[in-house]
Amino acid sequence: MKRYQALADTMAAEIRAGRLAVGTRLPSVRHLTTQYGVGQSTVFRAYYLLEEWGLIRARERSGYYVAPGATLPPQAPPPVPLTEPAPIDVSSLVFSVLDAVKRPDIVPLGSAFPSPALFPLARLAKSLAHAARMLDPWSTVVDMPPGNEQLRRQIALRYIGMGIAQPVDELIVTNGAMEALTLCLMAVTKPGDVVAIESPCFYAALQAVEHLGLRAVEIPVDPRDGLDLDVLAEALDKHPVRACWFMTNFQNPTGVTLAVEKKRALVALLAKHEVPLIEDDVYGELHFAQDRPPPAKAFDTKGLVMHCASLSKTLAPGYRLGWVAAGRHAGAIRRLKLMTSISTSIPIQAGIADYLQHGGFDKHLRKLRGALLAQRDAMEQAIARWLPPDVACVRPDGGYFMWLQLAGHVDAMQLHRRALEHGINVTPGPIFSARHAFGNHVRINFGHPWSPQIESAMKTLGTLLRAAS
Amino acid sequence: MKRYQALADTMAAEIRAGRLAVGTRLPSVRHLTTQYGVGQSTVFRAYYLLEEWGLIRARERSGYYVAPGATLPPQAPPPVPLTEPAPIDVSSLVFSVLDAVKRPDIVPLGSAFPSPALFPLARLAKSLAHAARMLDPWSTVVDMPPGNEQLRRQIALRYIGMGIAQPVDELIVTNGAMEALTLCLMAVTKPGDVVAIESPCFYAALQAVEHLGLRAVEIPVDPRDGLDLDVLAEALDKHPVRACWFMTNFQNPTGVTLAVEKKRALVALLAKHEVPLIEDDVYGELHFAQDRPPPAKAFDTKGLVMHCASLSKTLAPGYRLGWVAAGRHAGAIRRLKLMTSISTSIPIQAGIADYLQHGGFDKHLRKLRGALLAQRDAMEQAIARWLPPDVACVRPDGGYFMWLQLAGHVDAMQLHRRALEHGINVTPGPIFSARHAFGNHVRINFGHPWSPQIESAMKTLGTLLRAAS
Numbered sequence: 001m002k003r004y005q006a007l008a009d010t011m012a013a014e015i016r017a018g019r020l021a022v023g024t025r026l027p028s029v030r031h032l033t034t035q036y037g038v039g040q041s042t043v044f045r046a047y048y049l050l051e052e053w054g055l056i057r058a059r060e061r062s063g064y065y066v067a068p069g070a071t072l073p074p075q076a077p078p079p080v081p082l083t084e085p086a087p088i089d090v091s092s093l094v095f096s097v098l099d100a101v102k103r104p105d106i107v108p109l110g111s112a113f114p115s116p117a118l119f120p121l122a123r124l125a126k127s128l129a130h131a132a133r134m135l136d137p138w139s140t141v142v143d144m145p146p147g148n149e150q151l152r153r154q155i156a157l158r159y160i161g162m163g164i165a166q167p168v169d170e171l172i173v174t175n176g177a178m179e180a181l182t183l184c185l186m187a188v189t190k191p192g193d194v195v196a197i198e199s200p201c202f203y204a205a206l207q208a209v210e211h212l213g214l215r216a217v218e219i220p221v222d223p224r225d226g227l228d229l230d231v232l233a234e235a236l237d238k239h240p241v242r243a244c245w246f247m248t249n250f251q252n253p254t255g256v257t258l259a260v261e262k263k264r265a266l267v268a269l270l271a272k273h274e275v276p277l278i279e280d281d282v283y284g285e286l287h288f289a290q291d292r293p294p295p296a297k298a299f300d301t302k303g304l305v306m307h308c309a310s311l312s313k314t315l316a317p318g319y320r321l322g323w324v325a326a327g328r329h330a331g332a333i334r335r336l337k338l339m340t341s342i343s344t345s346i347p348i349q350a351g352i353a354d355y356l357q358h359g360g361f362d363k364h365l366r367k368l369r370g371a372l373l374a375q376r377d378a379m380e381q382a383i384a385r386w387l388p389p390d391v392a393c394v395r396p397d398g399g400y401f402m403w404l405q406l407a408g409h410v411d412a413m414q415l416h417r418r419a420l421e422h423g424i425n426v427t428p429g430p431i432f433s434a435r436h437a438f439g440n441h442v443r444i445n446f447g448h449p450w451s452p453q454i455e456s457a458m459k460t461l462g463t464l465l466r467a468a469s
Numbered sequence: 470m471k472r473y474q475a476l477a478d479t480m481a482a483e484i485r486a487g488r489l490a491v492g493t494r495l496p497s498v499r500h501l502t503t504q505y506g507v508g509q510s511t512v513f514r515a516y517y518l519l520e521e522w523g524l525i526r527a528r529e530r531s532g533y534y535v536a537p538g539a540t541l542p543p544q545a546p547p548p549v550p551l552t553e554p555a556p557i558d559v560s561s562l563v564f565s566v567l568d569a570v571k572r573p574d575i576v577p578l579g580s581a582f583p584s585p586a587l588f589p590l591a592r593l594a595k596s597l598a599h600a601a602r603m604l605d606p607w608s609t610v611v612d613m614p615p616g617n618e619q620l621r622r623q624i625a626l627r628y629i630g631m632g633i634a635q636p637v638d639e640l641i642v643t644n645g646a647m648e649a650l651t652l653c654l655m656a657v658t659k660p661g662d663v664v665a666i667e668s669p670c671f672y673a674a675l676q677a678v679e680h681l682g683l684r685a686v687e688i689p690v691d692p693r694d695g696l697d698l699d700v701l702a703e704a705l706d707k708h709p710v711r712a713c714w715f716m717t718n719f720q721n722p723t724g725v726t727l728a729v730e731k732k733r734a735l736v737a738l739l740a741k742h743e744v745p746l747i748e749d750d751v752y753g754e755l756h757f758a759q760d761r762p763p764p765a766k767a768f769d770t771k772g773l774v775m776h777c778a779s780l781s782k783t784l785a786p787g788y789r790l791g792w793v794a795a796g797r798h799a800g801a802i803r804r805l806k807l808m809t810s811i812s813t814s815i816p817i818q819a820g821i822a823d824y825l826q827h828g829g830f831d832k833h834l835r836k837l838r839g840a841l842l843a844q845r846d847a848m849e850q851a852i853a854r855w856l857p858p859d860v861a862c863v864r865p866d867g868g869y870f871m872w873l874q875l876a877g878h879v880d881a882m883q884l885h886r887r888a889l890e891h892g893i894n895v896t897p898g899p900i901f902s903a904r905h906a907f908g909n910h911v912r913i914n915f916g917h918p919w920s921p922q923i924e925s926a927m928k929t930l931g932t933l934l935r936a937a938s
Contacts, residue, residue, distance in 0.1 A: 095804055102611055116606035128816060129598030137585035140787030142571055175644055175789075175810045182809055191660040191682045207808040213660045213682070318609030318815030320644075335564055339676040342647045345814050346787030347597060 003038055004045035008053075010036075011046060015055050015066055023389030026056060026064040054395035057384055068383045068393055085194040085215035085239055093431055094203050097416070100425045107457040110416075110425030112252075114400050114447025116317050118371055120364050124316055127359055128351030135347060143350070144343040145334045147173025147323070151353035155323055164298050170330040172337060173323050173344045177282045177310035180324035182208050183340070184278040184306040185243060187332040189214055193242040196235055198227065200403075200432035200441070202252045202280065205245050209434075216434055217241065221251060223394045223403055226258040229265055236273045243276050249293045250283035253432050253443040254403045255396030257293050267299040276329065277305045282322075283399040285314045285365055288373045293398070303327030311352065314365060320345070321352050372400050372447065379446035382455060386462035388469065400447030406440045410468045415442060418464050424457045472507055473514035477522075479505075480515060484524050484535055492858030495525060495533040523864035526853055537852045537862055554663040554684035554708055555903065562900055563672050566885070569894045576926040579885075579894030581721075583869050583916025585786050587840055589833050593785055596828055597820030604816060612815045614806040615799070616642025616792070620822035624792055633767050639799040641806060642792050642813045646751045646779035649793040649802075651677050652809070653747040653775040654712060656801040658683055662711040665704055667696065669872075669901035669910070671721045671749065674714050678903075685903055686710065690720060692863045692872055695727040698734055705742045712745050718762045719752035722901050722912040723872045724865030726762050736768040745798065746774045751791075752868040754783045754834055757842045762867075772796030780821065783837065784830060789814070790821050841869050841916065848915040851924060855931035857938065869916030875909045879937045884911060887933050893926045 014020050027035070032043045047064055050056045057067040101111050139148070146152065152171045159166035174180040181204070189195060191213035197205050199218035209216045217235045220228045227246060235241060246266075248258045258266065270277050281295045297307035306329055310322030321344065326333045337343075355361065376395070379402060383391065390407040406412065412428040419426050427445075429438025448454060483489050496504070501512045516533055519525045526536040570580050577584075608617070615621065621640045628635035643649040650673070658664060660682035666674050668687035678685045686704045689697045696715060704710060715735075717727045727735065739746050750764045766776035775798055779791030790813065795802045806812075824830065845864070848871060852860065859876040875881065881897040888895050896914075898907025917923060 095807070098807065102613065104607065104611070111610075113610060116609045119606070121604055121606055122602070125598070125601035125604065125816070128601045129594070132594035132597045133591070135590055135594065137588070137590055138573065140585045141580075141582060142573070143787070144571065175814075176812075178809065178811045186680060204808060211655060211805065211808065312811075318612070318812065320810070320812060320814045336680065338564070338567065339673060339680065340647065340651055341644045341789070341810070342781075343645075343787065343789060345644075345789045345817050347594070348814050348817060 004042045004049065007032075007036055007038060007042060007046040008049040011050060012053065012055055015050075020066050021389055022066050022068050022392060023384070024066045025062075026066070028063070057380070065384065067395070068380065068387065068391060085217045093413075094207070097425075097427060097431055100420060105423060106420070107424045107453055108448060109444050109454070109457060109461075110427040111445045111447065112427075113317055114313065114372065114445075115449060117449065118368055118447070119315060119317055120359070123359050124319070124351070124355055127355035128347065131350035131354045132347045135350060139350065140346050143346045145172055145337040146330070147171070147344060148346070148349035148353055151349050151356070152323075154353055154356035159325065162292060162294055162298060164295075164325075166325050170326050171323055172326055172330060172334050173321070173349055174310075174337065175322065175341060175344050176312050176320045177280065177308045177322040178204060179337075179341065180306075180308040180310070180322050181205070181245065181278060181280055183333050183336045184276075184308065184324060184326070184329065185209075185212060185214075185245065186336055187329050188243045188276050188278075194239045196232060196241050196244040196246075197434075198246055198251065199434075200253050200429065200438050201434075202247060203431045205280075206434055208245075218434060219246075221254055221256060223254040223256050226251065226256045226262060227266065229262060229269065232266070233269055236269065236275060241273070241275055243278055244270060245278040245280065246296075247280040247283075248296050249281055250286060250396060250399030250401075252283070252399070253401055253427070253429075253441075255394065255399055255401050257397060258296070260294065263294065263296045264299045267296050267305065271300075271302050271304060274304070279305055279307045281307055281309050282313050284309065286369060286372060286400065287398040288369060288376070289397055297325060300327065303329075306333070314368065315355070315361060316352060319348055319352065321348055369398075371449070372398075375400070375446045375448065375450055376402075378450040379444065379458075382458040386458045388462065388465050390469075391465065400445055402444045402446060404442050404444055406442065406465065407469060408440055410440050410465060412439055412442050415461075415464060415468065419461060422457075422460050422464070424460060426461070473511045473518065476501075476505055476507060476511060476515040477518040480519060481522065481524055484519075489535050490858065491535050491537050491861060492853075493535045494531075495535070497532070526849070534853070536864070537849065537856065537858075537860055554686045563676070566894075566896060566900055569889060574892060575889070576893045576922055577917060578913050578923070578926060578930075579896040580914045580916065581896075582786055583782060583841065583914075584918060586918065587837055587916070588784060588786055589828070592828050593788070593820070593824055596824035597816065600819035600823045601816045604819060608819065609815050612818055613812040614641055614803045616640070616813060617815070617818035617822055620818050620825070621792075623822055623825035628794065631761060631763055631767060633764075633794075635794050639772075639795050640792055641795055641799060641803050642790070642818055643806065644791065644810060644813050645781050645789045646749065646777045646791040647673060648806075648810065649775075649777040649779070649791050650674070650714065650747060650749055652802050652805045653745075653777060653793060653795070653798070654678075654681060654683075654714065655805055656798050657712045657745050657747075663708045665701060665710050665713040665715075666903075667715055667720065668903075669722055669898065669907050670903075671716060672900045674749075675903055677714075687903060688715075690723055690725060692723040692725050695720065695725045695731060696735065698731060698738065701735075702738055705738065705744065710742070710744055712747055713739060714747040714749065715765075716749040716752075717765050718750055719755060719865060719868030719870075721752070721868070722870055722896070722898075722910075724863065724868055724870050726866060727765070729763065732763065732765045733768045736765050736774065740769075740771050740773060743773070748774055748776045750776060750778050751782050753778065755838060755841060755869065756867040757838060757845070758866055766794060769796065772798075775802070783834060784824070785821060788817055788821065790817055838867075840918070841867075844869070844915045844917065844919055845871075847919040848913065848927075851927040855927045857931065857934050859938075860934065869914055871913045871915060873911050873913055875911065875934065876938060877909055879909050879934060881908055881911050884930075884933060884937065888930060891926075891929050891933070893929060895930070
């Protein structure tokens with residue numbers, strides 16, 4: 001190992017252990033050359049590495065500071081005991097949070113969506129108009145589930161791009177990923193069954209578990225490492241788990257992506273138990289690194305992974321176009337779809353098929369990823385600038401959410417309410433948990449082009465957080 | 470009462486009592502003038518009335534014959550005992566029947582849809598293109614449930630046309646009526662609850678009851694008089710019924726419409742028990758008489774009726790645009806919608822709103838009703854021409870289904886299979902029943918412009934039925 005790497009590791013350990021708090025100015029280069037007996041260039045290269053890791057941030061003409069998120073968790077979290085499967089009771093809290101999203105006067109840091117201004121709505125309208133004009137009347141019958149064949153071929157092509165040979169006849173078009181996820185859950189469970197979900201967890205999964213009368217065992221998700229496979233293995237041994245519902249890439253709310261090796265291990269573990277995985281991968285295309293992180297589906301050899309995705313976050317918000325690559329459950333899901341919603345809108349399917357063929361999806365995606373990356377950086381800077389140094393978060397490598405851990409005594413629900421009074425929506429941690437845990441966490445959306453309004457909202461949040469201390 | 474009216478009533482009673490069998494030639498005019506001591510013109514006017522009532526049909530140069538369906542039921546049906554609430558188990562039969570609908574080479578007498586050629590798809594495409602081009606990006610957030618405000622105002626206007634002052638904020642836009650019905654059922658039940666459904670019954674209701682883990686008590690529907698309110702009253706007294714799911718106008722499969730007074734009595738009965746009514750009214754606009762039959766919702770004063778409808782059968786097949794006028798359950802249904810499918814497609818909502826405002830919906834409806842009426846008459850003539858005289862059915866006054874009662878020993882399932890071998894799809898009665906009753910009934914679709922292919926299919930059906938005798 002090179003000297004600068006060793007130095008970076010040493011300093012990273014200091015930072016991660018919390019011995020250098022968030023916002024602390026790092027020692028000067030001169031100080032470090034003396035302390036560690038190394039040359040200036042070694043120190044600089046170590047700094048660059050630490051910056052690349054997201055642990056420190058440079059401020060112009062001021063030096064290096066410990067970055068927000070670098071020290072999460074301040075201490076190792078207490079080991080999470082395996083929860084007993086329990087019925088879910090999501091309070092109306094979720095809805096009060098969601099309702100505020102619709103108000104145009106509210107700064108949408110609590111939104112679940114990126115800004116609709118980031119999408120090629122005019123080009124989509126062109127494809128939709130063309131497809132509607134050309135619509136074969138009989139497509140209203142023929143394109144019923146599993147769905148429009150051209151569209152499913154286009155979707156299958158994208159799987160090839162992920163190294164997955166996806167049979168077209170196992171692809172079922174749905175009304176967004178939400179319907180796909182719900183149908184998967186219905187296909188493999190009956191009321192009273194036990195399912196494994198994440199903690200923290202996309203609240204809609206909690207709601208689905210609730211309204212289908214299932215019981216849930218919660219598997220902890222670490223904001224750096226993702227799902228705890230040891231706890232999952234224990235749950236599978238101990239409970240008759242009928243299905244897992246996990247978000248493998250840029251998880252909502254933590255932003256964490258499961259490493260490839262962990263995905264492989266997850267699929268193998270579930271295959272051993274013959275437990276289906278409902279894989280929610282709606283953010284996978286929003287990666288900031290070069291390559292799209294693969295889904296767990298890529299490692300599935302038994303048809304047990306139901307890979308659910310959509311275009312709602314990547315191309316066409318509001319069109320409600322999603323799908324599931326359903327493996328061995330394709331037949332059951334197609335039938336459930338037919339039963340519960342008959343079909344996905346036929347002109348929408350045809351319009352999206354036209355866009356995917358002619359609209360320049362990949363070019364749009366590159367632009368979108370660039371915009372989200374710039375917004376993430378702006379958000380990180382605003383956090384460093386305005387929020388108290390005891391706010392910690394892990395830098396996400398994709399998607400548009402930051403999961404902030406506030407000081408231990410700060411009540412996220414109270415912050416949510418106070419922020420709303422100031423015209424700002426943030427998503428309080430407790431709505432991501434069946435037991436209303438994460439009482440000192442909030443999820444922040446950076447899916448909107450940076451604006452003075454957002455900057456000012458972050459400043460206000462900082463003021464509210466300091467007042468709460 | 471005029472003499473010809475009295476004569477018509479007398480003869481109608483004879484026919485309905487089965488004393489004049491289907492296909493029987495009526496006595497000559499001369500015979501009747503003698504028998505009843507009336508003039509020739511009185512006999513003629515009585516005949517015209519009987520023909521108008523659908524009880525007799527003229528054959529050119531041959532005289533009058535008792536029409537198919539005039540004598541259903543041949544005898545009064547045996548009193549139906551109240552069924553015990555039971556879990557539903559719909560076999561995969563339903564799906565094998567539905568799958569055949571998608572095959573373009575099959576004569577679609579078993580289809581659940583009218584011909585897509587009957588709809589103004591080009592005009593709709595224009596509205597959709599316009600709306601997509603004009604789409605405010607923020608509508609992707611703002612038009613989430615309850616849905617696009619312009620659209621809901623247009624829908625509310627149509628309720629005014631039915632004499633109903635429908636608050637816009639109790640209207641929730643859904644992915645077709647199917648989603649509306651399912652959400653209503655979910656909103657007012659939990660697994661294990663008892664609900665009342667019709668027998669025979671739209672099979673999707675059976676499937677919804679099945680997949681939500683409910684138990685059903687079946688209320689008989691008479692093809693002439695509709696729902697048996699006495700049996701319903703008994704069921705309400707005897708079982709903890711949590712909801713009713715009934716189709717009040719042009720019921721699928723029987724085609725029967727509940728009389729206004731029975732609708733009023735139904736709503737009063739349910740109000741007394743505080744039991745919500747999920748009213749499926751997707752065919753109400755397809756009336757052949759002057760006026761649209763009112764929904765039960767028109768008599769609801771307690772917000773207990775959830776009126777579900779759509780444009781799938783009247784305007785825009787495949788668009789998947791429906792709604793529910795949800796009364797006191799509007800809040801719960803809006804939330805369930807948000808949970809399970811997030812939203813109905815935003816451009817679709819905007820496109821339909823544009824069409825309803827500018828597209829000439831009422832003009833289209835008049836044309837559509839005229840086409841369906843002509844097709845009904847053609848189907849009735851084909852039944853008289855080709856099917857054996859022991860096939861009985863009641864003439865429907867709207868919609869596009871005929872419910873045929875075959876001779877007692879004919880097995881509708883076998884007929885379904887034999888017909889498929891001949892490239893013809895008919896819907897066998899057992900899929901409309903939780904207990905696979907109606908073994909000698911089939912539902913025939915007359916929603917397709919008359920064609921030599923359909924004529925030939927009816928002839929083949931006749932041959933198959935005679936062979937089965």
